[in-house]
Amino acid sequence: MAKKQSPLKGLGARYGIKPRKQYSQVHRILKAKRKCPDCGGPFSREAVGVWSCKKCGFKVAGTAYDVKL
Numbered sequence: 001m002a003k004k005q006s007p008l009k010g011l012g013a014r015y016g017i018k019p020r021k022q023y024s025q026v027h028r029i030l031k032a033k034r035k036c037p038d039c040g041g042p043f044s045r046e047a048v049g050v051w052s053c054k055k056c057g058f059k060v061a062g063t064a065y066d067v068k069l
């Protein structure tokens, strides 16, 4: 049987369905592809609330799991 790869993998059967569904939703937003508003390079979260560009170092404050550009 093929196992489905999902961000829930690490949680196993713990915590019940509701928190695991919430986790996968947040994880999807966190890992979504983003572009740097300055150079168009890969833009990702550096720390909680801090988002930065891998290419030019452009840094912006966002929320813990998402950023509004």
Ligand SMILES: [Zn+2]
Pocket (backbone or CB within 6 Å): 036, 037, 038, 039, 040, 041, 053, 054, 055, 056, 057, 058
């Ligand atoms: Zn950039």
